[in-house]
Amino acid sequence: MKKYLLLISGLLFSSSLALAGDWTGGDDLPTNPLPCSGPAPAGEAKPYDGGSPTGAPNRKGKTITVVDVPKLVGIGYFSATTKGILDAAAEMGSMNAKTDGPSEANIDDQITLIDNYITQGVDGVLFAANDPGAIAPVLKKALSKGINVVGYDANSDPDARQWFVNQAEFNGIAKSLVDNMAREIGGSGGVAIVTSTFTTPNQARWIAEMEAYSNKCHPKLEWLETVEAQEDNILSFNQANTLINKYGSDLKGIYGMTSVATPASADAVTQANQCGNIAVVGLATPNAMKPYVNSGCVESVVLWNPVDLGYAAAYVLRAVADGDLKPGATSVNAGKLGELQVINGSEILLGAPYTFNKGNINDFDF
Amino acid sequence: MRMKSIFRHETILFLVVIAALVILSIQAEQFATIDNLLNQGRFLTEVSLVALIMTFVIVTGGIDLSVGSILGLSAIVLGVAWKKLGLPLPLAILVALSVGTLAGLFNGIIITRFKVPPLIATLATLALYRGLAEGISQARSIRGYPEWFFVLGQGEFFGIPTQLWIVAFFTLLTGFILTYTTWGRATYAIGANETAARFSGIAVDKTKLFIYAASGFAASLAAIIFVSRVSTTRSDMGMGLELDAITAVVLGGTSIFGGKGTIVGTFFGLILIQILKNGLSLAGVKSDGTYIAIGLVLILTLLISNLFNRNSEG
Amino acid sequence: MNNQYENNNKFFSRFLINYGQELVLLASIIILFVVVSQVNHRFLGGNNLNTIFAGNAYIGVAAIGMSILIITGNIDVSVGALIGVLATICGTLAVSGYPIWVAWTAPILVGIAVNSLVGIIVAYAGIPSIVVTLGMMSILRGGLISVTGGDWITDMPEGFFLAQQDFMGIRVPLLALIFFTILMFYIMSNTTWGRSLYAIGGNPEAARTSGIDLKKGVVIAFAVHGMFVGLSTILFATQLNIIQSTVPPNLELTVITASVIGGVSIMGGTGTVIGSSLATILFAAIGSSLIFIGVSAYWLRAIMGILILCTVLADMARRRRVVT
The missing domain is CATH 3.40.50.2300 (Response regulator)
Structure with a gap:
């Protein structure tokens, strides 16, 4: 019996090692990280690539x-x-x-x-x-x-x-999130991500750009894991808690990738009495974040x-x-x-x- | 007997459909145009294919909650077989149809061989098939299908959307099978009394296996049409499809306890829901209001039908 | 001596028949905890147990009500939508200055009212519960969006957050789950009303001849289920400092899965609420353990599905052995 248990746990452990070290949740599109400091380079002017309506009536000035x-x-x-x-x-x-x-x-x-x-x-x-x-x-x-x-x-x-x-451009959001995180946790440490689903295009794009920018400008930020939590605040809360419990003091920061995940992660950090030890940086609307920012648990929220x-x-x-x-x-x-x-x-x-x-x-x- | 046939559920449902058509045409001038009604056929297709076979499933006293997940899985298999494995698209379509059919067959095996109640078996495979879709796709969507493939979901055939021909064919085929063949009679017999059906020599397990496999096939066919219509493949396709299909089937008068139900009823059920969604929207009702209306129509239609049937029985 | 042994054996197989699924679930939970804690000892840390137990207790409480309903041969697919609506009512009352006890009582009362109405339609108009609750789900979901427009509720008063409280070192949601599980288990196996539920679902004809009012019985089962939906809502709404006034995605499937995997027969007539509560905990523990052992997040749901299927098949294998 013990043999079996050891075997199973051994298998699981090795598979977890095999899978670690890979960013999960990003997409495969090319990334374009911004410079670590200084102004963004001006993008090349591209010709118009949008569509145009056929036979649209003249709507000038009309309701x-x-x-x-x-x-x-x-x-x-x-x-x-x-x-x-x-x-x-x-x-x-x-x-x-x-x-x-x-x-x-x-x-x-x-x-x-x-x-x-x-x-x-x-x-x-x-x-x-x-x-x-x-x-x-x-x-x-x-x-x-x-x-x-x-x-x-x-x-x-x-x-x-x-x-x-x-x-805001994807690489701009990514820079903003990663820079804020690096500043708040002192430049190095383990960070994890709570996102909605891996199939949501914006979130996957941001995660990919964050990876590129983080590798380029903040190599000491160690990515731990990305978890899915739908657009469900209790699930986001539970997932953030599980990350806190799993990594203990190795976890220095959580990125919330949606306006649902960020406040729920902040709540998890608050209820685990880890304010000040685990930073929460993410995209969220101010109203949902006021309780956590006012209490001092969350320093900064990024959003347009x-x-x-x-x-x-x-x-x-x-x-x-x-x-x-x-x-x-x-x-x-x-x-x-x-x-x-x-x-x-x-x-x-x-x-x-x-x-x-x-x-x-x-x-x-x- | 005569009273009963006048106040059959299908008749009442037909009257409700007519009433809805009349009211919605008055409320929204764009509603009762050939263009609009044909166009609705495109949106009706995926749920129709699934609901037609779901009628058989529910008539046997079963249920299949995994259809939405099978749709997602088949769509992903189609994309991966074509793009990642490099198969020609027609072959990839065959592979996707086979995987969907096998997924349905697997449901059938759990239900007949291991005697797991259908609701529990398909609840478990609902999670499993969706999970496989996510795992295989690695959450990447697959795009770039060749132009000819879009004929299925976006094209026309003699002025009528391609997929409407497919739905019409399957409606007639399933209607014929359920009403006029031994398969159909076996389906009703199983739903009415499974033990009695077994004793009277009906191949109960074989029939059920066939029906669940057909349900998987219908879901994968729906997947291919859906991919063709939206021109992309995602692992979350078809989420919630099971409840839409079941709603149409029970609105059509099929008894959730088995033994009773018709394809005609399901057909009217599908049409009623679609014209409500479309017509109310055209009449300026927002989607939240449409949800409320569909819920009310579902409950009220069955309420009226039950009242009439009870009177005619008494 | 021999006789004694036989008696023991009989008792044991009876126990297996009656509580087999509960034992399968309990064993699965224990095995899971042992194996995963070998991989990462933090899995059994107090905080993580709190996350698993207290963080998911609201699902278990709703599953108690669902189990009662399923035992009578009915089902409720509108439970997720109703929890969304009740949570919004609960939060809105709390921030509009009503006393906290009013905010806590309202979801229970509204839950009972809504489900009694469903029960009346099911019992007296003879429409299957899956149809009525499918309709109800649509109505509640549409209604919630029309009314709230999706605003979050924040700034609830101090003292509102019941689910964040500890009592004797244990989180309130877990206590509530244990308390209601034991209470309903006792009531359902030892009172006339409780046994009548099994009779209504298992053998309605026999129930009728033994003088049970079937219709009234179904309405009451729905009302009790509504009460548990209300209680579940209180735990749901007071867990975080914000209430998201939308319908939690797929919650009805989670609740129904917990009930039926917990051993409640979908044909009605058998099962216990202990099974549904254990199943809730098992699923929560599986979800958490897959993160702990580092399964690739893309394959997480597939593995979850395989494990659910294994639980179902293990139960069927057990049943077959007991019967033959």
Whole structure:
């Protein structure tokens, strides 16, 4: 009996060794880490690679009907982007916008909804894709019916939409997260990741860029493990706890890759009385993080402002519909946000990611 | 007897479908167009294929919760066989169909040989098949399928979406099998009283094995059409499909206890759910409202049908 | 002497028949704990046991209610959606200034009310429970999004966080799970009402002739299940300092799996709540142990599926041996 137990545990142990040391959760696309310090190099100008609607009517100055289809409805992040879109619509006075999305981040439900709105005959579609490829056929269908299509938050294939409002570049987010982590844990130590699922494109991209940047600029950060936790806060909490229990004092920091995982990880660290010993750095909305930032358990939260993201997306759609934003443009006016730059051919950059901390987090409400 | 046939569940469901069609056409002008209705066929396909065979499964008194996971697994196998193993796409399609059928057959073996109740067996394989899909894919999606492959999910044939022909064919085929063949009669007999069926010489285990394998096949066929429609492969495809299919089947009047149910009923059930999803959306109802409406229609339709049937029996 | 031995043997095989699945689960848990702690001794650390037991107790409490329902031959697929709705009610009341006991009682009462309604439709209109609860799931899910729009609930008052409390050194959720498991096990095996549940599911005809009101029995089973959903919600909602007002993904499948793998027969009539609670703990322990032994995260769910299948097949093998 004992022999068997030893054999089994031996097998399991060796397999765990064999599997260790590999970043899990990243994708295979090429990475482009930013320089460790100093300004980012200017990207090469790329020609416009977005699509264009066929036979779109002249919508200049006319009131347009717009539907916004986020990845899912019912989470704080997309409530915030909706608010931004509605704010912009109210400000412009020439846009009827409404948000309608699936209740789970499901590729098929999202496609069905967009298709219904194409049939209904909207003037514009705003979307945040659950999958860049799966959503492409229905977006192309929208373009072929003369509908203006603009993405935000999560991109589709470039030729399936006109423009994409990029909240912050992947390598910029990665740099911000890794730099914050390195600063908080003193430059070296073991770190782990709590993400939603390995199939979520944005998260996989960030993880891959974080790996590249971390290897380049903070080689003493030792990656321990990535765990999946869906968009479920109790599961995220349990998974973060399991990491804390497994690695003990070897674990110096946890990255939360979603607005659900970050607060749940912070809660796990708080309840394990490890504040100050284990840093939590992640992407999250300020409202969900206020309890942990105010208590001092979490120093910094990285995010762009999702209200601004929605707001900018609405302005970009208006500019496209008016014919003011054409292929080849280098910037676009986005109301109170001013002029936003065009990057990567057909993307509009919202700005650099923003770091919330104790000093400023209470000024935000989303 | 005559009263009963007038107030059959299928008849009531048919009236509900007609009522929904009329109301939705009035509420949304874009609803009752040929284009829109044909287009809905595309969205109906995957769940239809699965629900048609699910009707057989439920008529035998069983259930198959693993169909969504089989869809995910078959999709991944298709992609991996084609892209990673370098098989020609038609061969990869055959491999994916075989894996799906085997997965269904494996369900059948656990259920017939090891006497595990179908709900428990397929709950376990629901986790297993989804896990295999994740493990094999390493969470990578597979893309870049050749243009001809998209004919299946995005193309047309004589002006009608390709997959609608497939659904029509399978609806007629399954309807014929369940109503007019010995297989169909055996299916009902097993569901009505399995022990009696065994004693009267029906090959109960063989029939069940065949039905669960067919369920796996239907899910993998749905996988191929789905991949063709969305042009990409992900391991989380088909999540929650099992509940959508079961909803359509029970709305169609198939008894969850077995022994009773028709393909016609399932067909109307599928149509009713799809036109509600589409029509309500066109009429300006958001998806949360549509969820509520589908839940209410499901409960109310069965409530009305039960009331009529009880009266006619009494 | 011989007779005594035979009696013992009979007692033992009876015990195996009645509590076999519970023993299989208990043995699996012990083996798992022994093996994994060999690989990483931190697995048995107090914090990790707390994560496994207390972190998943809400699933076990919901599975108690589900087991009662399944024993009567019914099922509830809306349980995840209902927990999402009740958690939102619980949190909203707590932050709108109502006393904490009101916030804690409301989910129980609403849970009982909703499930009694389902029970009435099932029992008196004769619609199978899977159909009614499928419909209910859709209604609750849509309703929750329409009402909350997805805002998180934070800033609950001090003292709200029941699931974070210790009592005599043990986390409250674990205590609650143990308490309700033993209580319901006792009630179901020793009271007339408890035995009537088994009769309703196992042999309704016999139950009717022995004077049990089947319809009333089903409604009451649903109401009791609703109460446990409410209790589960309290543990769910008070575990973190934030409440995510959405439906927890796939929670209904987790709860149903715990019940049926715990030995509750889906045909009704047999099973105990001890089995469902042990199954909850086993699954939580498997999930945690796979991380501890470092299984590749991509294969984690596949291995979980194989282990669930093994549990099911082990139970079938045991049953066959006992019968023959």
